[in-house]
Amino acid sequence: MAMVELLTTELVVPAEETPAGAVWLSNLDLAARRGYTPTVYFYRTNNQPEFFEADAVKDSLARALVAFYPLAGRLGLDAATGRVQIDCTGEGAVFVTARSEYALDELLNEFVPCDEMRNLLVPATPAPNPPCPLLFAQVTRLRCGGVVLGLAVHHSVVDARSAAHFVETWASIARGGGGDAPLPPCFDHRLLSARPPATRAVLYDHPEYKLEPAPEHAVAAGSTYASAIITLSESQVSALKARCTGASTFRAVVALVWQCACRARSLPANAETRLFSMVDMRARLAPPLPPGYFGNAVIRTSALATVGEVVGNPVGYAARRALAATSQGDDYARSLVDYLEGVDAMNLPRSGISRAHLRAISWMGMSLHDSEFGWGAPVFMGPALMYYSGFVYVMQAPGKEGAVALALSLEPESMPEFRKVFAEEVARLHTI
Known part of the structure; x- marks a missing residue:
């Protein structure tokens, strides 16, 4: 290097x-x-x-x-x-x-x-x-x-x-x-801000902000991981979305990654797998935040399923489960802010995630053209590192209209099998 x-x-x-x-x-x-x-x-x-x-x-x-x-x-x-x-x-x-x-x-x-x-x-x-x-x-x-x-x-x-x-x-x-x-x-x-004490209401559980019970296969933050960048063409993305009726590009792509990661990790069918996501609440609040709101306006969400459900059903099933992790509105966000008011928000658990889980983040809205300083748009933009295994960023692929790039991390022993399984599934998109 x-x-x-x-x-x-x-x-x-x-x-x-x-x-x-x-x-x-x-x-x-x-x-x-x-x-x-x-x-x-x-x-x-x-x-x-x-x-x-x-x-x-x-x-x-x-x-x-x-x-x-x-x-x-x-x-x-x-x-x-x-x-x-x-x-x-x-x-x-x-x-x-x-x-x-x-x-x-x-x-x-x-x-x-x-x-x-x-x-x-x-x-x-x-x-x-x-x-x-x-x-x-x-x-x-x-x-x-x-x-x-x-x-x-x-x-x-x-x-x-x-x-x-x-x-x-x-x-x-x-x-x-x-x-x-x-x-x-x-x-x-x-x-x-949290609502006044008299009207404060925590209506949801918010497990994403709580310490997870010690999983059978924990992956600590900073532990060794293998990472990769994988590109899906516009036609591959379109074919995938056709199998995930009504799903956004982000949800369809994450659904396929979730399926393939469960298979590559050789997890038992009855194991629970959680798909974590981050949802931008700016436009979902009532009233919406100003367009230029500068700070953190995203919330952690998740969807839970068994490995058997994720890998044993068509990819559209995983996309529907992903929808459950990305469809929250104002009442959910306000409940979370009120919940955080009652805990030590500065010292929440921030460790890695279980080997059965996946954390997906959308950077689809980050335009490469808008990062042009006067000498041409970047030929690549992305995260410089992954924090632990089980992370996936979904981004626009540079120079390829409609294409998507994935930045992914998995356990080193799982990555070769993931690449193989993912390539097989992508190849099948146009043949079924």
């Missing part, structure tokens, strides 16, 4: 004076994984001298931080309550430049989300506890002239959609779109 040489590390502060004070964080922010989410964007050179020139990138970042000023602050604590918050100090985001002997095509051939790639392409981050920076960025120039933009954003302050909102604004400014955010961010996290 080629190495990366770090060249410079500095703080980029907002280009103008920004508001001070603190941003209150909601229970959904506190319940998010306490840590940084590392992502990578790969760009092919357009052979222009100014291609990802460091000063231009830093200048556009500084201007983006004017509108998104909390990202230039630090994670802090409320002095009276000890509750985690954002201190809007304006100290800046960490910006790193680096170079590597990789060529872009070599990197694309080798890349899978893993610790080694994260360490090469995304800045090192401190312990994710107050006080710590919230945004790290690294521009790594490759041997061929291409560039990798690696980001690490603190999950306590953003979910995937908010992170994409920031990157899209930064890219728009870099393209010459001025200093204003195309969609102004909203930092009013009290829109997701």
Whole structure:
């Protein structure tokens, strides 16, 4: 594996004076994984001298931080309550430049989300506890002239959609779109406050936020995993959706992954398997959150079935079960926020998941075109690592209209069989 040489590390502060004070964080922010989410964007050179020139990138970042000023602050604590918050100090985001002997095509051939790639392409981050920076960025120039933009954003302050909102604004400014955010961010996290005690109502169980009983086959966070990136063509996605009547692309793809993972893991038919998911509640609340809501507005959900039910039925069955994990509305979200008010939301169980389970996350709404900084859209965007086995991200495949890319992690002993079973099932889509 080629190495990366770090060249410079500095703080980029907002280009103008920004508001001070603190941003209150909601229970959904506190319940998010306490840590940084590392992502990578790969760009092919357009052979222009100014291609990802460091000063231009830093200048556009500084201007983006004017509108998104909390990202230039630090994670802090409320002095009276000890509750985690954002201190809007304006100290800046960490910006790193680096170079590597990789060529872009070599990197694309080798890349899978893993610790080694994260360490090469995304800045090192401190312990994710107050006080710590919230945004790290690294521009790594490759041997061929291409560039990798690696980001690490603190999950306590953003979910995937908010992170994409920031990157899209930064890219728009870099393209010459001025200093204003195309969609102004909203930092009013009290829109997701718990209801007053007299009207608080926990109407659902919310097992996804509770410590799971010790499973027979536990997989600890940070344990060894094998990861892969697998692409489904537009015609394969269409054929799959035809077998999952009414299912979205995300649910249909996840249903097939769930089936194949159960088979590859050689689980007994009577074992319980849970499909965990994350649901963006912005448009599902009543009233909906503002379009530019900037924070964590996703909730963990899940669907439970036996392995026999998942593998013994057509894939449409698993898609219907997946629907049960992704169809919650306002009453469910408000119940969860009220539930979190009554527990220690900052110290919820955040371990790995059982070897029988799967955690699926949709990044389908993250447009590659919107991450174009003026020198061409990225040829790949995805997570830089997986946290443990059983993770799957569903994303748009770059440069292929209607195609889908999966970033997947499984136990090392299960991955070869998964690849085999998955390829067989995809081949059968057009033959049945």
